[in-house]
Amino acid sequence: MEGYDFSLEMHVRDYECDIQGIVNNGVYQNYLEHVRHVYLKQIGIDFAELARQGINLVVVRAELDYKLPLTTGDHFVVALKMRRESRLKFAFFQDIYRLPDKRLIMNAKVIGTALNQRGRPELPEALDRMLVD
Amino acid sequence: MEGYDFSLEMHVRDYECDIQGIVNNGVYQNYLEHVRHVYLKQIGIDFAELARQGINLVVVRAELDYKLPLTTGDHFVVALKMRRESRLKFAFFQDIYRLPDKRLIMNAKVIGTALNQRGRPELPEALDRMLVD
Amino acid sequence: MEGYDFSLEMHVRDYECDIQGIVNNGVYQNYLEHVRHVYLKQIGIDFAELARQGINLVVVRAELDYKLPLTTGDHFVVALKMRRESRLKFAFFQDIYRLPDKRLIMNAKVIGTALNQRGRPELPEALDRMLVD
């Protein structure tokens, strides 16, 4: 999608909906995380492999604006761009749109960092290099 | 807990932890929601009963600051205070502390509203009255 | 897939994996349910729409044989066939295979029924007709 670094289409699963018949507010973070991990893996940064090495990518802040709920049967796309937030932090700007009508479902900003084997913030080299500009 | 309207103690369940061995970032919203609902029910506002009447309490914005991760075996407390945010919105300030050391795990602000049977923002009377001051 | 009525390909999401780095044992029921619902919808039986009418499709028994775990990054297919189990019960035989190597991950038999508006077992007509033979 134009203006984004990556996007992935997904479908709501019925078990993700709650008593109100709409996607539970906590499930959106699952969607956002999944798409971040697929994107990172594609650019050579593997969340699970890093975890095995003792390097943990972690969320330090999430800002989620819920615009319209997704519901059973909905098809949607999660689009993202990734930017450096500071020397040791990166930010994902992630927007969710319903398909095919492209109604905005959520705006999110998710700030993360990486913790090295000693639990100290330190970006893995591949990530640091990628965020240079 | 002093300075809060309500608090509830909980324990991490192993299935809530992910590959990194810590509670997955999306699970905290489950904790926060559960404690909001227990609190609301205690003051006479039943999320599930309202949903059956076609009145939906929904989150419109969440700001989550992740300070320290919870991990397997952890015991913690979720404390909250509820304030009016605007005519049609209310805010929950929710903090999570690990027990027994009271280390801060998360600061959150969750803004909600209620949608009436026609999908329009309208606070149920009990909620409106409670937030008068 | 040959010998099945329906199949759907899926990918493991990292948040579905637990401390052991493999898909948590409870998550497989999410996969199985999702594929049942997609299949049912395709043959004209909409779980969510039925729920809105007060007709609940429910699981009465599940038998799950875990053969090999799925893990982060895995691609897999869930295949199913549906058979009448008795006058008021139907059974889904669901198998999960890893892709592309087609290693068997899980064999499952999930038996369900439908509860009408009075909470009594009664198959919706469309379902009853479909299971006639």
Place this chain on the structure above:
Amino acid sequence: MEGYDFSLEMHVRDYECDIQGIVNNGVYQNYLEHVRHVYLKQIGIDFAELARQGINLVVVRAELDYKLPLTTGDHFVVALKMRRESRLKFAFFQDIYRLPDKRLIMNAKVIGTALNQRGRPELPEALDRMLVD
């Protein structure tokens, strides 16, 4: 509870309920797992610590009989007894009862084994000793 080795009381959380307003069928495995882990830890067998050592306790078969659904606001107890199933397998018999009326919600039999660092079935000594009789 009489006739069981261990039991734990829990409360349904609203996010565990689905479109039908009842606890989603997959969530019961979360309840069952949580109670198994609390029990095992109490007798000196720590699931997470074993995982860190490369020893994985895994489920090989689950049989779940759904008798009555749990719903929003419900309080319940999960009771279990653990028996040796074979040289390399153990079984948990787990029953869920609603409180305070003690209506049976679920009967479950969950068979597990342990995989050593080479991925071969081998019970940790503490577990093997415990299941001797």
